Amino acid sequence: MKHYFLISLLSSPLSPLTYESEYDLKAGNIVEVTLNKKSRLGVVLSQTSKPAFDCETIMGVKEAFYTPKTLLLAKFISDYYVCSLGDALKLFVPYQKSNVDFATDTKIISPFTLSKAQEKAYEFLSHHERSLLFGDTGSGKTEIYIKMIIETLNNGRNAILLMPEIGLTPQMKKRLMLVFGERVAIWHSKVSKSKKESIIQGLSEGKIALIAGTRSALFLPIPKLGLIVVDEEHDDSYKSSQRPRYNARDLALLFAKRYEAKVVLGSATPTLGSYKNLPKYRLRGTYFDSQKRFFYENTISDITTGMVEKIQEHLAANHKVIIFVPTRANFKYVSCFDCGATVMCPYCSVGMSLHRDKNALVCHYCHYAERIPKVCPTCGGENLHTNRIGTAQIVSELKAHFPNNTIGKFDRDEVRTITQLNAILKDFNEGAIDILVGTQMLSKGHDYHAIGLSIIMGIDAILNMPDFRAKEKAVSLVHQIAGRAGRSGEGEVYIQTQNPEVFQNFMDDYERFLKDEMQHREEIYPPFIKLLKILISHKKDEKAQELLDKVMRIARDFPKIEVVGGGRANIEKIAGKFRYDMLLRSTDSKELLRFAHTCKQLPLEIDIDPLSFS
Known part of the structure; x- marks a missing residue:
């Protein structure tokens, strides 16, 4: 007897197709099928009635499978981020047939004791299913995460610790290995295929209970998930720049709800949305006693006499110096x-x-x-x-001022691999590099030692971007980089800006900035409304313009949606293609998504909750 099934082809933009089989398959089975005489993998969605046309036969059934919960989550991603179900399913690593309900009786003992402030934060987070840990740089957020993970594992459940950058995983791995040993695994795009297969096997056998990694770690087949921690939740790296254009931070909240797990978002500079929407605990101060002094220089981005004198002062005191520049190259x-x-x-x-x-x-x-x-x-x-x-030019000019000191560069031109990143950080922390010049990589949660001076150049370039979040990005970045100085002892922060008033009012309290920014965004920008961005690109300018006009006409049929703007993109052409974009907003997210799905058959890119406006 023949059975008929709706199959979603993995990584395919196509809607589900109907195939036949002599076997009775279940939803979630991964099968091998053919499309245009080419072998493809697909996922069984449901059984269906015999169609009026002839169907291709399912060639085989794989051992791996997707659970009903995975199918539901993929369906949400497909609907919300406006992509095919096949694209959404491809994000997930399937479960293995060999999956066993393995549990260990070994209890993990915390190697450290939390301070009173940390203990209060821990108690708050433990009593909320979803929460925000709003902790200053150096306040000891990681120790709280680790204690929560220990509690989760000791209760027989598993955990995920998400980090925004591959570069953060080596140092975090070292800390986690000391506590969790072989029960922790690191996951990111640079992990080898064989190592990934080993990790999946370890998860299915219960030997691995904690996954620490970048956003893709969220989609691993982790049984009995009890906790998701999203560290540095403000970081834009959690947002995918390719279809599906999901945000792992937002999905972590959904996944935790579906798996009945706790979720904790953490940051020294949380996003306005997380601050507004989640129960939060404010962890103030630093784990070590420290004091900071701020200096403002009202100039454009150049090395100045005042800056050189300040660097000389700190080098003479055997302090290290970091210098932020938003631009790489010379x-x-x-x-x-x-x-x-x-x-x-x-x-x-x-x-x-x-x-x-x-x-x-x-x-x-x-x-x-x-x-x-x-x-x-x-x-x-x-x-x-x-x-x-840019960074290269700053390094070149500093070498003329400080010929007897070693100056390192820390940007995407210099750091292409984890090995290179680790080598630079090792040299800096061990004193082989005195001054480290870098881009936004400096603001990430790397482990820096004995920094006496943080210099921030060119911040006005970020502040003046055509982006409603420009002020938030600039103030957050200054806080993050300033937080690297004086982690133990006294530190100084030297900010070069022609807009000092933007930063002066908020450097001692980021929460004050969030409250101020909240007032400016009410009724017009997130987190109070939803945004949708449409991007059109075509080799022919007139074709791109015609497509934009068509989308504009479609938008007229949606009175609950406001077209904020539409026309040539800020960057009008990339790789030979002319670009147009459109920004829409609405308080009715369902209506915004209905409009997006109306447009999805057209040759354009749809980005719900966009973070990029270039």
Whole structure:
């Protein structure tokens, strides 16, 4: 007897297709099928009646499978993030047939004792199913996470600790291994295929009870999930830039509810949404006694006499120095004094960045490179100049001021692997590097030692971005980098900005900033309303424009939705494609999603709850 099943093809944009089989299969079975004579993997969704057309036969059934709960979560992702079910299911690692209900009687004993402040925070988090740990930099959030994980594992359940960056996992691994030994595994995109298979096997056999990793760790087949911790919950890295454009922080809240698990979000600079919507515990101060002094210099982003003197002062006291610059390379742009033109990428509507070590201008979007020109490509003039100083140039200029000190660079040009990252951090912490110059990588939760001075340059470039979150990003970033100085003892923070009033009122209390920002966003921006971004790109400008006009017409049929704006994107062209975008908002999230699903058959990208507006 033949049976008929709806099959969702993994990683396919297609709607579910009907296949036949002599076997009675269950929802969640992973099967091998053919499409256009090519072998594909699909997931059984349900049995269906015989269609009027002939069907292909299911070729085989795999041992791995998806649980009913996984199917429901994938359906939510498909609906909310406006992607195919096949794309949503591909995020999840399936369960193995060999899965056993393994439990260990070994109890884990905490190697440390929490302070009174930490203990109060722990008690609060333990009594809430979902909560925010709003703890200052250095206040001891990690120790609280670890105690909560110990409690979860000792109760026979498993846990996930999410971190925003691969670079954070090695140092966290060291701390977790000391407590959990072989029961913890690290998961991220750079883990080898064989190691990943070993981890999946360890989960299915109950040998691994804690997964620490980046956002993809959320989709592992973890039985008896009892706790999800999202560290540095404010970080944009939790948001996927590719379809499905999910946010792992938001999904962690949903997953915890479906699995009847606790969820804790943690940050020194939490997002406004988490601050508004979750029960929160404010953990103030630092684990070590420390004091900070702030200095503001009302100049553009350049090395100044005052900055050099401050660095000299700290180096003489055997303190380390970190310097934040928002731009990598030597300079962000090369321009012409004669005609005012900037040397642009021929394939993207952005200026090319100057990399002296490569003797090239490089596009940071499509990676096109060309030799540094001697004359202006637009007018032929010889009066070229550079602007928006970058990390490489800062390092070069500092070497002239401090020839007897070692200066390191910490950005995506310098750090491409975990090995390189670990080597730089090791050299810095052991004194082989005196001054570390970096981009936003510096603000991540890396383990820095004995930093006396944090210098922040070019923060106005972030503050002036065309983004309603620009002020939040800038203030959060300054707090994060400032928090690296004086972790034990006295520290100083030197901020170069032409807008000192933006930061001065909030440096001693980030919560004051959140309350102030809340008033400015009410009724017009998240977390009070929902945003939806539509991105259109096409090799032909007129085709992209026509598609935008079509979407604009569709939007008129949705009176509960407001079109905030639509037209050429801030970056009009990338990799030879013309780009248009549209931003919509509504207090009715269902109506916004209904509009998105109306448009999803068109050749465009849909981003609900967008974080990028370039």
